[in-house]
Amino acid sequence: MKKDVILKVENISKQYRLGTIGTGTISHDLNRWWHVIRGKEDPYLKIGETNNRATKGDSQYAWALKDISFEVERGEVLGIIGKNGAGKSTLLKILSKVTGPTTGEIKTKGRIASLLEVGTGFHPEMTGKENIFLNGAILGMTKAEISTKLEEIIEFSGCQRYINTPVKRYSSGMKVRLAFAVAAFLEPDILVVDEVLAVGDAEFQKKAIGKMQDISNFDGRTVLFVSHNMGAIKSLCSQCLVLKNGQVQTLTNTDKAINEYLLLNEQANSGVNYFNSDKPIVRMTKATIKNENLICTNFHSGDSLTVEVELEKETLDDINLFIGLYNEYGEKIAHFGNSYAKKQIAKDASKVIFKIKKLPFVSGLYTINLSLHLMGKPHHRELSALSFQVDPGDYYGVGKNVISGNGNFLIDSVWT
Amino acid sequence: MNDKWLYTISSKKKLIDFNFKEIWQYRDLLLLFVKRDVITVYKQTVLGPLWYVIQPLFTSVIFTLVFNTIANIDTGGIPPFLFNLAGVVSWNYFKECLTGTADIFKKNQAIFGKVYFPRVIMPLSIVLSNLIKFGIQLTIFVVFYLYFITQGSTVRPNMFVLFFPVIVLVMGLLGLGLGMIISSMVTRYRDLSFLLTFGVQLLMYISLVTLPYSLFADNSFAWAVDYNPMAYVIEFSRYVLLGEGTTSLFGVVYTLVFAVSVFLLGILIFNKTEKSFIDTI
Structure with missing residues (x-):
């Protein structure tokens, strides 16, 4: 079968300047500009160190991402995992066009919509309903699209009673519910999701994961999902990209990738x-x-x-x-x-x-x-x-799990 | 491969990269931003939108008291209050466009850092929502205008009043263009946002908002007014509305060329900045 690649990332790198921007910046800016107008290469691209948060470096520049390349097929749910500062969010930011890459190219056959820390577009003085329209439009929906889905969105958020109250009176959980509800009814070809399930109660997390499964399974949409929650990664993703210090460690099936990721977290108690x-x-x-x-x-x-x-x-x-x-x-x-x-x-x-x-x-x-x-x-x-x-597991090999709460040990025994 | 890609995200920057189709797709967002800007400003106030009207009226009363009653500045036959109100209403539109656009990246960095939409939607929404405010304030100006006429004042608009929309457009272009240039520079060097406060204050005095041109004419500061496009805009708007003031063909052409170039330059710089400002802000 021919692979239907919807997103192709080629040698994406992203360089950041360390420290504060101050008077020193002007001289670098001028130097860079002087090189550019003479048609030369940016002198600061040659330097820079790999991005290891914990080690001290000499360079003023660091590569948050370095030569990232991968492909995603249509309908695939790709998990992106890695330690804090591995470059996950930077990658998603580049994918969702929030910031540009320093070098490299991303080619896509579909519209990308991102769901990065939802609810940032809310205006506290406006009501829930007004914010649904505003947030939906920010995410790229038209007013007509939102109107037809309004009922469903309100229903999914579970905030019916507060829908005509200004959002500033909402609890933080309710804000996330409302924001996720709007995003869940987006219809992009590629949905980018960054650790949104951290807030919200267990019921809502379950609902959200279910919704994302529907998006990929029934609607055939592609999802890129960043999370530290291995349970969520396991239940959602078929493939996982493991990032380490801004570089691709592996791209493989989820179980192997999670194992790899846990290996990266050696200091954390992970085996x-x-x-x-x-x-x-x-x-x-x-x-x-x-x-x-x-x-x-x-x-x-x-x-x-x-x-x-x-x-x-x-x-x-x-x-x-x-x-x-x-x-x-x-x-x-x-x-x-x-x-x-x-x-x-x-x-x-x-x-x-x-x-x-x-x-x-x-x-x-x-x-x-x-x-x-x-x-x-x-x-x-x-x-x-x-x-x-x-x-609980099938210790006795009889095809069913041992009921928990009955004693502390499982011991093979002989009955006559 | 013979794949057709919908679009490419690349590190290479084109000098002019303006996607009108995309902006059109986001037109609902533009309208919702305008609505948000207009209705949320005076939420939880008793007088609500009345504040839109009260602001220029109070400012004009104060200016009239200070400059005309106390300092005795002659407004050349025009009732001083009307002279000031005309200047203040026009000036306010330009000023709000400028200051609103100038800190656009700083103010919206949270949302710009999370989702993508054509960034230019934001300054456009500011210009449009200010246009609505300007409309409301202009109505009040007309009400007072009619009142002064019934009181026997001789001020009348002249036929050039038909060009008033062009004046408004020029103010919008100037405010938007300058604002976009400043906003792009503020992303790196915040010093500018402090300077802007003083700059706008100074600009108001040399833009003939409260002072008539006659005060500057023989002054060594005359050049500051002669080469200030906003002075021409304010003076011209007063000329078409109140039938009194100085105009020149040079002023009209100069202002038009200036406004359009500033606007184009603003778009260019804004376009260059929007791609990577989130890293430097």
């Missing part, structure tokens, strides 16, 4: 943890939690769970690893150790792997403490090294 220890002789450097072969912090009862601990050692002495497991109330519920399994850690091992084949715990949040013993004595401990979530 990988690095330890910065200065213990002598032997120390743990990294711990990873996996479900089968994927790094994961979400499990179901009955899944297999693997913990990998990486070591750095300058000795051939005996070492032992103990793992303590705690529930969300801080109660220790299990204790494991390689010595209990009569398994010695090899003298030259740089990695210890621990596996529970069938997770016998009911749903809840669990934490793992690691304790490394050297010659029989506690040597290096890492408290709350890893944590994971367990959801």
Whole structure:
């Protein structure tokens, strides 16, 4: 089948100037202008550093986006994920023509409408109804279009009672509801959505996600969706673009991409943890939690769970690893150790792997403490090294989930 | 590939990139902005739209007291109040267009930073909503005009009053053009918005709003009036409305050329700025 590409992004880069704009700006502006009128290249485009928020750089310029290229097909819902400052919003801003790229081109076969932090176009003194018209027009609808959809919009917002009251009297949640309602009835070919579901109650979030699914599934529209909510990404998107420091990390199917993204968030408790220890002789450097072969912090009862601990050692002495497991109330519920399994850690091992084949715990949040013993004595401990979530699962293999709230453990038993 | 792309977003900037079709598509937005500007200004006031009328009247009364009663400036046979009112109403239209447009990027950066629509809609809406205000104020001027005539005043409009709409258009072009130029520069250098306040004040005095040309004629400041297009606009509007004042063909041509060039330059600069101002504002 021929691919029906509706949006093509080619080598988009965006450079920003760091620091404040002041007297120094004029000299750069003049220099740039002098180069441009002589037909030369902008001298400040050659410099600039990749955009890593946390490291200090020397350059006055930074690339918020660097050589971004990807394609989106018609009807596809593309998730865009990445850490804070990875360039997600900048990319969406360029796509929605709010700001121009420094270099590169975007080609599109459809109208793009954006839904960036909704409600900015509201005028507080005007009533809900007046604002529906104003906001709709800002988003590119005509008055006639809005009139025909007015009833539906009001209904979807759930603000019927307040529709003739000035918006300044609305609660913040109501403003978002109204604004999202207007945008939901837009009919662009490509809808750009930036983290709008953060506000609003659970019922509304569900409604909003449902609406976006309808937009892509039934209307065949393309949606570009930015969110930090992996649940929403998972339920909406078929493909995901992972951004890191302004560059494309991967563009792949959602599950893989989310995994990749969680890997990027190493410091956040997401299945990988690095330890910065200065213990002598032997120390743990990294711990990873996996479900089968994927790094994961979400499990179901009955899944297999693997913990990998990486070591750095300058000795051939005996070492032992103990793992303590705690529930969300801080109660220790299990204790494991390689010595209990009569398994010695090899003298030259740089990695210890621990596996529970069938997770016998009911749903809840669990934490793992690691304790490394050297010659029989506690040597290096890492408290709350890893944590994971367990959801109800089919532990007994009978085709249905174990009902939660019935005890703490699942234990295979024999009945006669 | 033989794909036909609807449009392209590119880093390359064309010198003139004016998409009239797109602006036409957004015409409803223009009207809604005008409506918003007109109705929200006096929401939650008791007198409501009456303030549109009260403002120029009070200003004219004050000017009449200060300049004509106390300072004894001669208005050349025209009732001083009417002289001032004519000047104030016209001047207000220009001033509101200028100051409204000048801080357009700064004032709307929240919405400009979130959604795209043709940016030029915003200054256009300011000029249009001010035109409505101007219409209301002009009506009041006419009411007082008729009152003075029944009181035996000899002021009469002359046949050039037919060109009054052109004068209004020129004021709009001047205000819009200057405003767009300033608004684009304000995105980088905020100093200008401070300077503008003083600039507008100074411009009012050399635009003959309260002072007749005779005061400047033999003065060493005469050049400031002679090369000020707004002075010609105000003087000409007074000439057609009240039948009194100085005009010249040079003034008419000079003002027209000036207004059109400023407007075109404004459009050009605005167009260049709108694409990336959000990064520098």
